[in-house]
Each structure stands twice: as C-alpha cells, then as structure tokens.
Amino acid sequence: MNPNAASAPASPSQTLSRGIRALEILAEARQPLTIAELADAMGVHRSVAYRILRTLEDHSLLVRDDGGRVQPGPGLAVLARGVSRNLQTAALPELTQLANTLTMSAFVAVWDHEDCVTLVTVDPRHTGAAVVQHPGSRHPINAGAPGLAIQSALSEQEWKAAAPGIAYRPEAADARRRGYATSHDEVIAGVSSLAVPIRVPGGRPAALAVVYIRAAQDPEEVAAALAASAARIESQLG
C-alpha cells in the first residue's frame, strides 16, 4: 500500500470522493496506469478500485487501452465544456483577436481556492517559440499576473473575506490603480505576463492575460488592448 495515499480531503460521501480522487490521480499521471497501480495510489483495496473504475468507465470519464490500463476519458472533455460556459464563449473571439494582433499567447484564467486555473487559450499564428499555457493548468494564485489581476479586482477587505488564509499581495493595490497587473519570472522562468481582471456578475472575478518572452509593444498599449477586450467580454456577460 502506498503510505501517502490517504492524503485525500475527507468529504461527506466516501465513494464519490474516491472516484474523483481516482480521476485526479489519472490526470496527474502522465501515462496509463494498471488498475492495481491505481488502487495502490488511492490506498484502497483492488476490488474497490475495480468497482469504482467500472462506474467511471460507464460514464466515459475513463477509458482503457489495449493492455487494460486506464486513462482519463472523453467524457471529461464534455463536462469541462460546461465550466464557465458564458465566459468561455464570450472570451474566445477576443482571445483570437488579441493573440494575433499582439503576437502573444492569450488566455482566460479563473480563480479556484488558492490556485488560478487556465480555461481557454489561443496561441498566435506564428507559433514558433510561442509560450503555450495549456487549458487546465493550474498555478498558485499568489504568483503571476493573472492571479494578481484577480486580486486587484477585490479590495483588501473583500479579499480577506473571500480567501481567508491567502495573503493579499501589496502589488494588488498598484495593479488596482493602474487597471492591469504584470509579472516576470514568477510562474515560469524567463516568461512575462500581463493581465487585466474580468468582473463576472454573480461570481468570482476572472483574468484575461497574455504571456510573452520579450515585449515588442509598450506595456501600456498591451494593457489598453486587454482592457478593451475585457470590457467587451463583461458587457456580453451582463
């Protein structure tokens, strides 16, 4: 048995929690796993894992390769389609426009507890050394421009109420004043990022951002383009 397997958060319903844990393990594993391996990683008896996996398979959240090994299934893509659907559809055309006019990768990230999760990304046309920020990737909300932009959408008071235990970065006040946030070398070495907040009615703020290695444009110009896009997105959400 895997000693550090019991590290899953204790939730009201055990079976469901275990099933999700299985999916999380599979998503992190970069390769298909045998059922036995997965059971070990989950810290449960093999037959328990087996039953759970069959259920997940019934819903296409998991598929098995020729060797019987399991990996995440297409059903997950279908479910993910529903995540902030309005935001996604409103942002997509803006992202393509930004990516191509600025020649930078553009993306939308949302706030998830102490992390920032990338939702949609668009890479520019000439995708030579473009920095790709894959959808579904997470990084601490306290690092990088997108997280800072999200913070800047809230006052320090609102932040402490909504995110207890996560420090309110001092730069957030500056970002709030200027209307945009920047970062260098924070999430990935050598990569810079510029982001503006997107106010989501009835929900938590998100961020519209671009990443680049060396800026070809004036930061203020880039920020203005992002802000204009964010405004259009917000108006479509309202």
Added chain:
Amino acid sequence: MNPNAASAPASPSQTLSRGIRALEILAEARQPLTIAELADAMGVHRSVAYRILRTLEDHSLLVRDDGGRVQPGPGLAVLARGVSRNLQTAALPELTQLANTLTMSAFVAVWDHEDCVTLVTVDPRHTGAAVVQHPGSRHPINAGAPGLAIQSALSEQEWKAAAPGIAYRPEAADARRRGYATSHDEVIAGVSSLAVPIRVPGGRPAALAVVYIRAAQDPEEVAAALAASAARIESQLG
C-alpha cells in the same frame, strides 16, 4: 419529482454514479441551478443531492454563485487536461498550422461509444464567420467526416468487434481507399467537413479534421495537408 429522472445507466456504485450524473446535468444545463432543481433532475432526495454536491465542491468540480446556485467548476478543466494528453500536445501545433494555412477551423476528435467527441480545436486567424467546433462537443459517430474517418481506420470486421450495434457505413470503404473522408450538411446544415484518421498506438483511432462553408482549395490538396499532419502526429505518438 422529475418523472424521467431515473434514466441514468445503472452502475456498480450508486453514489459515484449519482455524482457524475449531477455533473452531466450541470454541464447540459446552460445556466446555474438551485440544489433543489438539481435534486429533482437527478430524481433523488434533496439531502442526498446536498451531500453529493458538497463532495463535488470540495474537489472544485462544482462552484456556487452568489445566489447559492451550482455550476460546473474549474476542477473539471484540470481533469480534462489529462484526456489523451499525448494526442493533444502532439496535435496542437499541427492544428494551428493547418488552421492558418487553410483558413479553416481545424480540430481533433476522439471516439466515444456511439459518439465523436471534439478534443482540441484551433480557429483560423481571421475568425469572421469561422465555424467554431467547441472542445467537448459531441455528435453521433455515424454523422460527419470525423466519425467516418475513424471508421475508415478499421476494417468492417474490426469495427463490428469494437462497436457492436453501430452500423458500418458503406462510405467507409471508399474513405479507406482514398485515405480521407468528407461530409456535407450532416452535422450542421450548410457546413462541410474533411477528415483523416489518426492511428493511436494501443488505443482507438482518432480523427484530424477541418470544417468550412465553401472550400477555397481543392479537396485533394486539403486532404494531403491533413494526411501529412496526421503522419507527423502519429510519428510523435509512436
């Protein structure tokens, strides 16, 4: 109680199945639901739904808006990132290139039971009236070029073994001979599509496809470009 709520497939573990069902309902609903509404749609007691939702919320698969209504959460995007990860990363650069050289939306779709699920899509730069094929969207495998391309990767015998109960389309043989599949007006009225199969080692074949309203290029040329991309993707998978 919703009369047609019990239509979920009966799976070995009830709680997990219900949890997934909840996510499916949420993904289909185009708007946030109250817990009571969701419980009704699931056909379970409200307190059962409540407990399930809390578990899902613990894992960020679900978030609640200011009014307490629930909707799919960012954790799903993280999980979806793991779906055919190798295929996704191998295909992405090819998709951008195809989209921009052909000025068509390009995407990769995978086979899921009797459906075809779009995984990654890239829209061309000038996204005027571009046909967007959103990731996570599904359509019957028996309609459209991608599904036909997948069929064409298998012989009639292999198909009947792998997909019992789904008709083997006669056009598949033609597509197999030519190396690519086409469709017009099948999935969406007025939209045409051209696709080639991607052979995935150890797994089921996928499809590389483009959609367009009116073809600007010779179909054979388009097909050749797709085939070349597919070959590069396959070599990277092997």
Added chain:
DNA sequence: AATTATGTGTTCGATTATAGAACACCGGTT
C-alpha cells in the same frame, strides 16, 4: 513444460457508509 508472478474479473457475507425523513433557519413576499 511446468512454475511462478502479475495482472484482471467475480462472488459473498459482515459492516459501515449512505439514504432520506424530520427539523432549524433565513430572507423575501403577500
């Protein structure tokens, strides 16, 4: 060729997690 090792799939009784009724609460509305 027999043997071990490592995997999947299935059955079944004990136990424990779960189901769902009942209740407390809270903010609008009539």
Added chain:
DNA sequence: AACCGGTGTTCTATAATCGAACACATAATT
C-alpha cells in the same frame, strides 16, 4: 405575521459498500 422557497443539519434503519477469497488469463522464469 404568516407564508413561502430556499439552504443547512441531525439522526437511525437499511441497503450499498467493503474487502477477503477465489477463478482465470498471460507473460516471464526455471
């Protein structure tokens, strides 16, 4: 004030779940 329509919590009988034990397949080893 009484009445909704909603959320959140507690509790016990019950049924779903757990996990040991078993049957079987396949590949590596002796």
